[in-house]
Amino acid sequence: MNIQPARADIDQAADPAGGICVKQATVTYRSGLTALHDVTFEVPRGTITALVGVNGAGKSTLFKAIMGFVRLARGSINLLGMPVKEALKRNLVAYVPQSEDVDWNFPILVEDVVMMGRYGHMGFTRRPKAADRKAVEAALARVDMAGFRKRQIGELSGGQKKRVFLARALAQDSQVILLDEPFTGVDVKTEDQIIALLRDLRDEGRVMFVSTHNLGSVPEFCDRCVLVKGTVLAYGPIEETFTQANLEKAFGGVLRHVILHDQAGGPAQPFGVFSDDERPLVIHEGRATARRREADDERPE
Ligand SMILES: Nc1ncnc2c1ncn2[C@@H]1O[C@H](COP(=O)(O)OP(=O)(O)OP(=O)(O)O)[C@@H](O)[C@H]1O
Secondary structure, eight states: OOOSOSOGGGTTTOOTTOOEEEEEEEEEOTTSOEEEEEEEEEEOSSEEEEEEOOTTSSHHHHHHHHTTSSOOSEEEEEETTEEHHHHHHTTOEEEEOOGGGSOTTSOOBHHHHHHHTTGGGSOTTOOOOHHHHHHHHHHHHHTTOGGGTTSBGGGSOHHHHHHHHHHHHHHHTOSEEEEESTTTTOOHHHHHHHHHHHHHHHHTTOEEEEEOSOGGGHHHHOSEEEEESSSEEEEEEHHHHSBHHHHHHHHGGGSEEEEEEOTTSOSEEEEEEEESSSSOEEEETTEEOOOOOHHHHHSOO
8 A cells, every 4th residue: 555645745744654643632512512532543554544432422523623623622643744734734635515515506516516625735826737736637537526617516416416525525635534424415426436536635645534423334445543522532443432332322312222132032233233324333243344346356466
């Protein structure tokens, strides 16, 4: 796997191994509510990491803190070995929003949305140069949306909209990409396309941090996981963190949890089905199982 930094400008200040590094971070909103308390975790470069937790657990707050939108009351966040402010200044961080956070009636073309990713690379005038147009073209081609460049964003399907925002992050050439619920309202084929793209981006050494309620997909496409509930309950490789015990801590009674019995009515089998969404997670002997994909069979070891 190639985990060399893709951009020369991150070489000087960045710790090449460092992805997202959060230490004892606390976020308190103006209302006085502490949404995140004493949060500590790391996400290395060259990984896809799931951010998992119930509604209100603090996932969006954590993304906002990583994007510098909310102030930390305590603690620190470093991205690629530098403070958030510096990483943002260098256009190293991109956010792919939840569909609900976007005004789809706003009259803007697909290519203009993707061009927004280039703003930080342009001068004060924000006049696109040939390199910017080329980056937009390449990003749209990469998400298979080149044919839609002149469409209004509001005229696209849910999955197409997601791909356009992913293209904006690619045009920006960001190294840390935060994706908020990328699979909501997306069919299985588009989900597979997005996952294939995320894997490519991971193999380029970027950090992909993905908030999702789609628990069944997590062991399929993520290497690591961060479980939150007002703080970080567990983080690390999927095999160690995405366990029945941790999921029960994170979701408690919120999950639909079914234990299957054998047909003769004998003792309970060690299978559990967890669902926080439409795609359930099957647990066998306390461990998450992944659906086997044809694409996996074709991937080199
Ligand atoms: N701007 C805000 N001001 C005050 N409280 C807020 C604000 N935004 C979020 N909260 C509160 O902070 C807590 C965490 O919310 P957050 O949106 O981070 O959760 P989440 O895990 O992203 O939820 P979901 O899965 O529903 O998107 C919640 O109790 C929420 O009500």
